[in-house]
Amino acid sequence: MRFATTVLTPAELELRAQVRDFLRTELPPEHKPGLGMAAEHDPEFSCKLAAAGWVGMAIPPKYGGRGRSVVDRFIVTEELLSAGAPIGAHFVADRQTAPVLLRYGSEAQREYFLPRICAGECWFSLGMSEPDSGSDLASVRTTARQVDGGWLVNGTKVWTSGAHKNHYFAVLCRTSPADGDRHEGLSQLIVDLSAAGVRISPIHFLNGAHHFNEVSLTDVFVPDGMVLGQLGSGWQQVTSELSYERAGPDRFLSVFTTFRHYLAELAQPPSPQAARAIGSLAAQFWTIRQLSLSVARALDEGRAMRAEPALVKDIGTRFEQRAIELLRSVAETELDPESDSMFARLLAEAVLTGPSFTLRGGTTEILRSVARKGLRG
Amino acid sequence: MSEHRGSIAEAVAGIIGELSGPEAVRLAEPHGWNEPAWRALAEAAFTTVAVPEEHGGSGGDIADACEVLTAVGRFAAAVPVAENCLLAGWALSSAGLALPGGPVTMAVGHPADTAVLRGNTASWRLNARLHRVPWARQATHIALLADLEEVPHVVLVPHADAEIQPGSNLAGEARDGVVVDAVVPHAVPAPAGIDTGTLRLRGALGRAAAMSGALARINELTLAYTGTRQQFGRTIDRFQAVQRHIVRIAEHANAAAIAVEAAAANARPLPDVFDVAAAKIVCGEASGIVAAAAHQAHGAIGMTKEYELGQLTRRLWSWRDEFGTEALWSELLGEQLAAAGAAALWPRISTGRVVGNE
Numbered sequence: 001m002r003f004a005t006t007v008l009t010p011a012e013l014e015l016r017a018q019v020r021d022f023l024r025t026e027l028p029p030e031h032k033p034g035l036g037m038a039a040e041h042d043p044e045f046s047c048k049l050a051a052a053g054w055v056g057m058a059i060p061p062k063y064g065g066r067g068r069s070v071v072d073r074f075i076v077t078e079e080l081l082s083a084g085a086p087i088g089a090h091f092v093a094d095r096q097t098a099p100v101l102l103r104y105g106s107e108a109q110r111e112y113f114l115p116r117i118c119a120g121e122c123w124f125s126l127g128m129s130e131p132d133s134g135s136d137l138a139s140v141r142t143t144a145r146q147v148d149g150g151w152l153v154n155g156t157k158v159w160t161s162g163a164h165k166n167h168y169f170a171v172l173c174r175t176s177p178a179d180g181d182r183h184e185g186l187s188q189l190i191v192d193l194s195a196a197g198v199r200i201s202p203i204h205f206l207n208g209a210h211h212f213n214e215v216s217l218t219d220v221f222v223p224d225g226m227v228l229g230q231l232g233s234g235w236q237q238v239t240s241e242l243s244y245e246r247a248g249p250d251r252f253l254s255v256f257t258t259f260r261h262y263l264a265e266l267a268q269p270p271s272p273q274a275a276r277a278i279g280s281l282a283a284q285f286w287t288i289r290q291l292s293l294s295v296a297r298a299l300d301e302g303r304a305m306r307a308e309p310a311l312v313k314d315i316g317t318r319f320e321q322r323a324i325e326l327l328r329s330v331a332e333t334e335l336d337p338e339s340d341s342m343f344a345r346l347l348a349e350a351v352l353t354g355p356s357f358t359l360r361g362g363t364t365e366i367l368r369s370v371a372r373k374g375l376r377g
Numbered sequence: 378m379s380e381h382r383g384s385i386a387e388a389v390a391g392i393i394g395e396l397s398g399p400e401a402v403r404l405a406e407p408h409g410w411n412e413p414a415w416r417a418l419a420e421a422a423f424t425t426v427a428v429p430e431e432h433g434g435s436g437g438d439i440a441d442a443c444e445v446l447t448a449v450g451r452f453a454a455a456v457p458v459a460e461n462c463l464l465a466g467w468a469l470s471s472a473g474l475a476l477p478g479g480p481v482t483m484a485v486g487h488p489a490d491t492a493v494l495r496g497n498t499a500s501w502r503l504n505a506r507l508h509r510v511p512w513a514r515q516a517t518h519i520a521l522l523a524d525l526e527e528v529p530h531v532v533l534v535p536h537a538d539a540e541i542q543p544g545s546n547l548a549g550e551a552r553d554g555v556v557v558d559a560v561v562p563h564a565v566p567a568p569a570g571i572d573t574g575t576l577r578l579r580g581a582l583g584r585a586a587a588m589s590g591a592l593a594r595i596n597e598l599t600l601a602y603t604g605t606r607q608q609f610g611r612t613i614d615r616f617q618a619v620q621r622h623i624v625r626i627a628e629h630a631n632a633a634a635i636a637v638e639a640a641a642a643n644a645r646p647l648p649d650v651f652d653v654a655a656a657k658i659v660c661g662e663a664s665g666i667v668a669a670a671a672h673q674a675h676g677a678i679g680m681t682k683e684y685e686l687g688q689l690t691r692r693l694w695s696w697r698d699e700f701g702t703e704a705l706w707s708e709l710l711g712e713q714l715a716a717a718g719a720a721a722l723w724p725r726i727s728t729g730r731v732v733g734n735e
Binding site: 003004005006007008016078082083256259260261263264266268269270272274275276277278279280282283284285286287288289290291293294307311314315365367368369371372375376 | 600604614617620621623624627628629631632634635636638639642651654655656658659662703704706707708709710711712714715716718719722723725726727729730731732733
C-alpha cells in the first residue's frame with residue numbers, strides 16, 4: 001500500500017489551463033452546476049468537449065482517441081466536476097465502457113464504438129444490477145439463449161441510469177447454467193437500448209428526478225458480434241470494470257460546487273464556525289484529491305493497484321457525505337429546493353442525493369471487504 | 378544530508394528501533410524523555426537536520442527533518458527533535474547564532490506566555506513566564522522570542538538560568554513551565570519572518586510528521602492483531618464489523634501520510650500555510666478517528682500500559698493539540714480562503730505537491 005505524492009508536469013499544467021479556459025467560455029456565470037457525475041445531460045456540451053479532444057482521451061488515436069495518460073484524463077475530469085459541467089451524456093461511456101471495449105472488445109467493436117464514444121456521440125448505461133442482485137452480482141438471473149446468428153436475452157435490469165437517453169448498455173447475463181462455480185457462465189452483451197423487446201420505465205429518485213430506470217428485456221435479439229469479450233468471462237470483466245470506476249475525481253468532488261457556492265455567498269468576514277468548516281473541508285479536499293491523483297499516476301506507471309482504488313472511493317464518498325452535514329450545520333437555514341440562493345438549492349439537492357454516494361459503484365460494505373483483502377496483501 | 382529520501386527513515390529506524398521499542402518507551406516514560414534514543418540520534422547527526430552546517434547543524438532540508446520525525450513518531454520516541462531542528466535550530470541559525478550541543482528547545486508563544494527583555498548588548502536581562510515548553514527540563518538551553526521595547530529578539534537561555542515547573546502531556550513527555558529572571562548571554566533582533574506564527578507553523582508540521590508515523594504504525598499493529606486474534610473459530614478480521622475499523626484506519630493513516638509528504642516536500646525552502654494547516658488538520662482529525670477505531674479493534678489488550686497501541690494513541694491525543702488544534706488551524710485556513718474568494722478555491726485545492734525532488 002503506497003500512495004505517493006506527485007508533481008504535475010508543465011504539459012499537464014498547460015492542459016489544465018486549456019480546460020479552465022474552455023470552461024470559462026462554455027459555462028455561463030448563471031449556469032447551475034451539477035453535483036458531480038449526476039450532472040446535466042447535454043449532448044452539445046459533450047460534442048464540444050470531444051472536439052477539444054477531451055472525451056475518450058486515453059483511447060489510442062487509431063480508434064479516435066488521443067492516446068493520453070490516465071493523469072491527463074484525471075486533470076480534465078476534475079476540472080469538469082469542480083465546475084459542475086454538464087457531463088451526463090458521455091460520462092459513463094468515457095469512464096467505463098471505452099476502457100472495457102479497448103481491453104476486451106473485438107476489433108470490429110472497437111472500430112465501431114470507440115470513435116463514436118470519443119466523438120461524444122455514443123452514450124452507454126451500465127447493465128449490472130437486477131431486482132434480486134445488488135452487491136451479490138454473481139446471482140444475476142438475466143439469461144441469454146443461443147439462437148441462429150446470436151442470442152435471445154430475457155430478464156430485468158434496475159437502477160439503469162440514463163437508459164432513457166443513452167444508446168446502449170452492457171448487460172451482465174448468464175449464458176450457461178450455474179452448476180458448481182456461479183462465477184462461471186456469465187457474459188457481457190452489448191444491447192441496443194432501442195431494440196425490439198427492450199422496455200424502459202422510469203424509477204423515480206426520492207426527489208422525483210428521473211435518472212434511474214428499470215429495463216426489461218423480452219426475447220431481445222443480440223447478434224453474435226455484440227458479445228463483449230470472452231463468452232463466460234463476464235465475471236472477471238465486470239470486476240475489473242468496477243475497479244476502473246472506483247478511484248477517480250467523481251468519488252470526492254460531488255459536493256465541491258456546493259462548497260464553492262457556500263463560500264461565494266458567505267457574509268464577510270466569516271464567523272469562527274464558518275471559517276472552521278471552510279478550513280476543514282479544504283484540508284480534506286486537498287488531501288483526498290492527492291490520494292486519488294496518486295492512483296492515476298501509479299496506473300500510468302504500470303503499478304498494480306488492488307486495495308488502493310477501493311480505499312479512495314470509500315474515503316472519498318464518506319467525506320462527501322460528511323461535507324454535506326458540515327455545510328448544513330453552518331448554513332443555519334431551512335433547506336429549500338426553490339431558494340433564490342444557488343448554495344441553498346445545491347445543498348438541498350446534495351442532502352437528497354448524498355446517500356447514493358456510498359451505494360453506486362459498490363456499497364461501502366462491499367468495498368471494505370475488497371480493501372481489507374488488499375491490505376492483507 | 379547526503380541520504381536519499383526514504384533511506385533517512387530507514388536509518389533512523391535502525392538507530393531507535395530497539396532504543397525506542399515498546400519496553401524502552403515504557404521505561405523512559407517516568408523520565409519524561411528517552412535519553413538513550415536522543416544520544417544515539419545526536420551521534421548520528423539526526424537531531425540537527427535542516428540546520429545549516431555553518432551553524433552547527435547537519436544540513437539537509439525540512440523534508441529531511443520531517444522524515445526523521447515520521448520515524449520518531451512511529452517508534453513513540455520521546456525526543457525533542459522537532460524542537461531542536463525545526464524551531465531552535467532555525468531561529469538561532471537565522472539570527473546568526475550557533476546551535477549549542479543540545480538538546481535545545483524553544484517556546485513558541487503559548488497564549489499565556491510573557492517575555493520581556495531589558496538592557497543592551499553589554500548586558501541583557503530577561504523576565505519570562507513560559508507555559509508547556511516541550512522538554513524544557515532536559516534541554517541545555519531554551520530559545521524564545523522576547524520583546525525589547527516592542528522589538529522581538531531571539532533569546533537563548535542556559536538551563537541553569539531557568540526555573541522549571543515540570544509538567545507532561547498524555548504520553549508522559551515533558552511539557553514544562555519555565556520562569557526566567559536572569560541576565561542572559563544571547564539576544565539578537567529577530568530576523569524578518571521569524572515570529573510566533575512561523576514558529577508555530579514549523580512546530581505544527583513537525584507534529585504532523587510525527588503523527589503520520591504513529592498512525593502508520595497503528596495501521597500495522599491493527600492488521601497484525603486482527604489477523605491473528607481468533608474468536609468464534611476464525612480470525613476477527615473476517616467479520617465485516619471489524620473490517621470497518623481496519624479499513625477506516627488504513628484510509629486515515631494514508632491520508633495523513635500523503636498530506637504530510639506534500640506539505641514537507643513543498644516546505645523547501647519554507648513551509649506554506651495552506652499546506653501545513655491542511656496536514657495538521659488532516660492528521661489531527663485522523664488521530665481521533667484512528668485511535669478510537671484501533672482501540673475498538675484491539676479490545677481490552679489495547680487499554681493496557683504494556684501494549685504498544687496505548688503508547689501511540691496517547692501521543693496522538695497529545696500531539697494533535699500541540700502547536701495548534703484542528704479548530705485553530707481550520708479557522709485560520711478558513712479565514713484565508715474566505716478572504717481569497719470563491720474563484721480562488723478550486724485552484725488552491727488542486728495545487729498539491731509542487732516541489733519535486735531535484
